[in-house]
Amino acid sequence: MAIEIERCKNPKAKPDAATLGFGRYFTDHMLVMEHDEDGWHDAKIVPYGPFAMEPSSMVIHYGQSVFEGMKAYRTPEGKINLFRPEENFKRINLSCERLCIPKVDEKYLLETLIELVSLEKDWVPDAPDTSLYIRPFIFANDPFIGVKASTRYIYCVILSPVGAYYAEGLKPVKIYVEDEYVRAVKGGMGFTKTAGNYAASLLAGEIAHQKGYSQVLWLDGITHKNVEEVGSMNIFFKFKDELVTPALNGSILGGITRKSIVELARHMGLTVNERTLPIEEVFERHAKGELEEVFGSGTAAVVSPVSELKMNDRAITINNGEMGELTGKLYDTLTGIQWGKIEDPFGWTMEVK
Ligand code: COI
Numbered sequence: 001m002a003i004e005i006e007r008c009k010n011p012k013a014k015p016d017a018a019t020l021g022f023g024r025y026f027t028d029h030m031l032v033m034e035h036d037e038d039g040w041h042d043a044k045i046v047p048y049g050p051f052a053m054e055p056s057s058m059v060i061h062y063g064q065s066v067f068e069g070m071k072a073y074r075t076p077e078g079k080i081n082l083f084r085p086e087e088n089f090k091r092i093n094l095s096c097e098r099l100c101i102p103k104v105d106e107k108y109l110l111e112t113l114i115e116l117v118s119l120e121k122d123w124v125p126d127a128p129d130t131s132l133y134i135r136p137f138i139f140a141n142d143p144f145i146g147v148k149a150s151t152r153y154i155y156c157v158i159l160s161p162v163g164a165y166y167a168e169g170l171k172p173v174k175i176y177v178e179d180e181y182v183r184a185v186k187g188g189m190g191f192t193k194t195a196g197n198y199a200a201s202l203l204a205g206e207i208a209h210q211k212g213y214s215q216v217l218w219l220d221g222i223t224h225k226n227v228e229e230v231g232s233m234n235i236f237f238k239f240k241d242e243l244v245t246p247a248l249n250g251s252i253l254g255g256i257t258r259k260s261i262v263e264l265a266r267h268m269g270l271t272v273n274e275r276t277l278p279i280e281e282v283f284e285r286h287a288k289g290e291l292e293e294v295f296g297s298g299t300a301a302v303v304s305p306v307s308e309l310k311m312n313d314r315a316i317t318i319n320n321g322e323m324g325e326l327t328g329k330l331y332d333t334l335t336g337i338q339w340g341k342i343e344d345p346f347g348w349t350m351e352v353k
Pocket of ligand 1: 068069070231232233298299300301
């Protein structure tokens, strides 16, 4: 498939792989496609650069926008892999449906993404633990300030060479359990990847940072009793006899890394339960010595060990503050598949030529 490509005239110097961090650098090109009364049309690759938007653009006022996060990985042979990209495009349409955004042809999104990544191949870093983060997003763009669904939209994909999401890298992170503010409630938009969910998380995140915690663990928005997710990642608890992650109940994001960990852990022979998990059970089973490991999962965060959970005046240290054996094994296996270092028995990776 050929789409129109307008090449950039002044390619940028590639950043030093050792100082990438997360989300600071962007490649030379981006993909754009518009939606209007003629539907989605005219996908093209253009130089990375600003949009011209009216101050009345609806997204600015009412937040009608969705996004995705995925990565391209450089294998030891120098090939480039995507990881389960069709899952991201399935999910973007799930988000679109909830936000009254016209759905997009998932096959076409994948084909155009492959074109973009192929053009920007040289931007996929090869240093250990680095990758090219892919951010597809859609936003409403009618110049109108009445509250309704927009008719015009822009779909765009930008690419960013990245290292670890957390400054801590693979060092375990400390998490604050939030029992006052909530991220989402059932019936709301918690299961979607929409900007507002992240805006809703900022205040509690700042308070947690001031207290020395890097992330917030959200509880359900109605009873404030059950564990949900961290916002930038889903969460897993390894008890003596089971690996537990909260069931997808409508207010939790269905992470693709989450889904892959569940499948991987079952493949390894573990009992994995997706169920309601009261935070009290976490504290009680920790007191009984049954809580062995806690880790988060996400495209950006990958598999991220948790060293401490704090809720009001209670704090528990997990696995002496160190990364647990299962967490390390899941990290190594998942990233081994993604970076093409070990065999992919699941058919999750897709090579970009
Ligand atoms: C991702 O993991 O790709 C996300 O979208 C999380 C984001 C907050 C960086």
